[in-house]
Amino acid sequence: MPDWIFGFIILIVKLGVVLLALLLLAAYLVWVERKFLARLQIRYGPNRAGKFGLLQPIADTIKMLIKEDIVPAAADRFIFLLAPAVVATTALMMFAVVPFGSHLTLWGRQVPLVITDLNVGLLYIFALSSLGVYGVAMGGWASNSKYSLLGGIRGAAQMISYELALGLSLVPIIMLADSFSIVDIVNAQANYPFIIVQPFAFVIFMISAMAESKRIPFDMPEAENELGAGYHTEYSGIRFGLFFLGEYVHLQVLGALVAVLFLGGWRGPILPPPVWLLIKMILVALIMIWVRGTLPRLRYDQLMALGWKVLIPLSLINIMVTGAILLI
Amino acid sequence: MKDAIEAVKALAIGFATTFKHLFRKPITEEYPEYKRPLPARSRARIILTRDPDGAERCVACYLCSAVCPVSCISMQSAEKEGGRRYAQWFRINFARCIYCGFCEEACPTSAIQLTPQFENCKNDILSFVYEKKDLLVDHQGKDKEYNFYKYAGVATDVGQKGEHIKEERPVNIKSNLP
Numbered sequence: 001m002p003d004w005i006f007g008f009i010i011l012i013v014k015l016g017v018v019l020l021a022l023l024l025l026a027a028y029l030v031w032v033e034r035k036f037l038a039r040l041q042i043r044y045g046p047n048r049a050g051k052f053g054l055l056q057p058i059a060d061t062i063k064m065l066i067k068e069d070i071v072p073a074a075a076d077r078f079i080f081l082l083a084p085a086v087v088a089t090t091a092l093m094m095f096a097v098v099p100f101g102s103h104l105t106l107w108g109r110q111v112p113l114v115i116t117d118l119n120v121g122l123l124y125i126f127a128l129s130s131l132g133v134y135g136v137a138m139g140g141w142a143s144n145s146k147y148s149l150l151g152g153i154r155g156a157a158q159m160i161s162y163e164l165a166l167g168l169s170l171v172p173i174i175m176l177a178d179s180f181s182i183v184d185i186v187n188a189q190a191n192y193p194f195i196i197v198q199p200f201a202f203v204i205f206m207i208s209a210m211a212e213s214k215r216i217p218f219d220m221p222e223a224e225n226e227l228g229a230g231y232h233t234e235y236s237g238i239r240f241g242l243f244f245l246g247e248y249v250h251l252q253v254l255g256a257l258v259a260v261l262f263l264g265g266w267r268g269p270i271l272p273p274p275v276w277l278l279i280k281m282i283l284v285a286l287i288m289i290w291v292r293g294t295l296p297r298l299r300y301d302q303l304m305a306l307g308w309k310v311l312i313p314l315s316l317i318n319i320m321v322t323g324a325i326l327l328i
Numbered sequence: 329m330k331d332a333i334e335a336v337k338a339l340a341i342g343f344a345t346t347f348k349h350l351f352r353k354p355i356t357e358e359y360p361e362y363k364r365p366l367p368a369r370s371r372a373r374i375i376l377t378r379d380p381d382g383a384e385r386c387v388a389c390y391l392c393s394a395v396c397p398v399s400c401i402s403m404q405s406a407e408k409e410g411g412r413r414y415a416q417w418f419r420i421n422f423a424r425c426i427y428c429g430f431c432e433e434a435c436p437t438s439a440i441q442l443t444p445q446f447e448n449c450k451n452d453i454l455s456f457v458y459e460k461k462d463l464l465v466d467h468q469g470k471d472k473e474y475n476f477y478k479y480a481g482v483a484t485d486v487g488q489k490g491e492h493i494k495e496e497r498p499v500n501i502k503s504n505l506p
Contacts, residue, residue: 038354039349039350039354040346040349040350041349042349042352042353042354042355042356043354043355043356044354044356044358047358290343290346290347291343293346294342294343294345294346295339295342
């Protein structure tokens with residue numbers, strides 16, 4: 001069998017496995033979130049569909065699939081239909097550069113456990129996560145409804161306040177690992193995870209990542225109690241489901257990024273590497289849910305002030321200090 | 329700097345509070361398994377009660393029907409041989425009823441009463457129309473002792489004029505002239 005056919009088959013298999021795992025995990029992350037958040041608020045959460053409500057995500061999926069797909073008469077039809085796909089695809093594509101193990105040996109050939117090892121992996125992730133906001137803004141604009149439009153505008157405005165801090169907080173990591181490739185960054189953490197040497201970068205990245213995934217306390221684009229549901233007010237059925245899916249895949253990708261950049265990625269004792277990555281991802285997701293259960297929503301200008309006046313200066317100082325220590 | 333420390337402290341207190349809640353027993357009452365006993369005077373399903381002797385209390389006075397804000401009560405009055413009034417038919421449309429309790433307040437004989445029994449959901453809307461046989465029960469409800477005809481000054485088989493409780497004999501209007 002020629003190499004390229006083997007490579008192609010392996011790629012398709014890897015894509016299929018990762019896609020399936022991501023979608024399944026997204027569904028069950030919703031369950032985890034509802035359960036965990038409920039316990040934080042002294043409730044039980046879903047417990048009717050199946051044991052411990054474990055069939056709830058499946059029931060929700062079926063419900064969303066069979067609901068009517070409504071396009072408002074005044075909406076910009078093409079963009080309206082496109083927007084949820086943009087959000088979901090960009091979120092799914094981001095996972096392509098996240099390594100979930102070192103490599104397997106199959107029939108005498110080495111198979112790296114990452115879909116693609118881009119040498120600009122981090123830049124690729126930033127590019128896609130910024131593109132995801134286009135989906136939000138487009139959805140908000142195309143719906144032709146005031147709440148959606150406000151949500152979309154907030155999404156765009158939110159992006160300019162956290163994106164810079166998100167990128168700058170990772171510069172010290174790149175300096176330490178000497179590479180943009182995520183595989184190299186994981187390999188650079190062979191001895192110790194970067195959270196030990198970069199706690200500030202970790203905190204800044206976590207805060208920016210929460211803003212990125214549009215979760216409480218940074219869920220201004222949705223803001224149920226101010227904007228109905230924000231940018232996806234007018235969406236129904238599976239298109240709303242795609243927005244929802246995109247959000248939870250985003251949460252996983254950010255969890256994976258935190259794991260990969262700060263917690264040593266797939267490294268860990270005893271258990272196989274993908275399991276360690278999964279554990280770290282879920283841990284980050286649980287922390288994000290805990291934050292959601294604790295903090296109220298920030299105001300628009302407060303996020304801007306936080307982003308521009310606190311996070312960016314802090315990450316700049318962090319870069320300078322890291323640079324100075326590296327030089328010495 | 330001081331502000332920053334205070335902010336971090338406030339955040340830590342908040343996170344600790346929610347974390348503590350994680351280990352508390354949920355306060356949720358799980359409905360179909362546990363049904364909270366409702367107060368005796370809570371307002372739900374309507375019944376027609378009987379007096380302690382076992383006779384129907386309802387005298388078909390139409391007061392409940394008149395006071396009902398959604399007009400869901402209807403009836404037809406008639407009179408028995410002994411002089412007692414009663415409802416030939418009595419109908420409540422529970423699909424319209426708002427459980428306001430005005431009928432119970434208006435009722436002079438304590439016949440119509442609301443009970444705490446609130447689980448009245450049905451699929452067929454026509455089955456919400458309750459006839460007299462569905463409404464009539466074999467007890468006195470909240471008012472155990474009351475028997476309207478033992479107090480009311482009307483001549484029935486329970487008693488002639490002047491024979492009721494707390495009632496004086498009728499005066500002879502001819503001999504009562506000044």
